[in-house]
Amino acid sequence: MELTVYLAGQIHDNWREEVKEKAKSKNLPVSFTGPMENHDRSDNIGEEILGEQPDNIYKDEAASKINNLRTRVLLEKSDVVIALFGEKYKQWNSAADAAAAVALNKPLILVRPKELHHPLKELSERAQVTVENTDQALQALSYIFE
Template sequence: MHINVYLAGQIHDDWRTEIKQEAEKKKLPLSFFGPMENHDRSDNIGEEILGKQADPIAKDEAASQLNNLRTRLLMEKSDVVIAKFGESYKQWNSAMDASAAVTLGKPLILIRPKNLHHPLKELSERAQVTVETAEQAVKCLAYLFETD
């Protein structure tokens, strides 16, 4: 068995690398997908493909269309979604991606620190598992491959 994992949400720290390294250490048969992690490329892709936009709002909308296409396609190809909510950044992308995963019927592993329990309680209830660390998320994935 091989599992495709979409790593959803914020791109401002190395949590994806941590998950990939933990999975590699455990020799788990996983492939990973996620959003464009190059923030400048993500912000500018609309103009790179569609040309110069009239104003910053139009530029954001053009980039959003392409980033939403990428997210939807890669999330649909995934078997499970991991969405991380952290301490430092606004979590709009994480919330949107986690909600999309639920809407698409994808199993969801939610990573969030204990102090975000209250604001994320409804989303946590819709996730299959809620954990506090990337290591715990990988342990959830590893359990899927246990036979004894």
Template sequence: MELVVYLAGQIHDDWREQFRNKIKEKGFPIQTVGPQENHDRSDEIGELIKGTQPNAIYRDEAASQMNNLRTTVLMNKADVVVALFGSKYKQWNTAMDAATAIQMGKPVILVRSEEFHHALKELSNKSQVVVETLDQAVEALAYILE
């Protein structure tokens, strides 16, 4: 059995690459999908497809449409969603993706430090599993594959 795992969260660091390396090292049959990881491409895609927009608000709207399309399609294909809340960046996209996954009936593994317990208590309560590290998320997936 191969799992498709959607990796939800900020795109400003290499946490997805770390996650992919961990599952590769263990030889797990897991395919990962997720948002566009090239931040510039993510911001520019709306204008690349729809043409130049009249101002920054419309530019952001056009990009959001394309990024939401990507998220919806790939999350629908996912068996599990891993949503990482890091400490460095604002986590609006992670929260939105985790909530969307829950609404879609997708199992969610929420990765967050103890310091975010209170702020994320509702998402934590609706997630199937809450862990503090990527290693723990990988081990939760390993349990599915036993």
């Protein structure tokens, strides 16, 4: 059995690469997908497809529609979602992806530090597992294969 894992969460650091490397070192039969990590591409995709927009609000809305399409398709094809909420960056996309995973009835592993317990309490209640770091998330994922 191989699982597809959608890695939702902050895009301004290399946590996804670290998770992929650790999963590989554990020989976990998983493949990974996630949001567009090229920030410029994500911001400009609406205009690339639909043409120049009249202002930044329309540009953002056009890009959001295309990014939401991509995210929805990849989330629906995933078996498990790992959503990382860190302390450093605003987490709007993480929240949206995690909420979408819940709405699509996808198993969710929520990664968040203790300091974010209160703002994420409702989402944590909907997750199958809430952990404090990606190593714990990988341990939970590993347990599936035992």
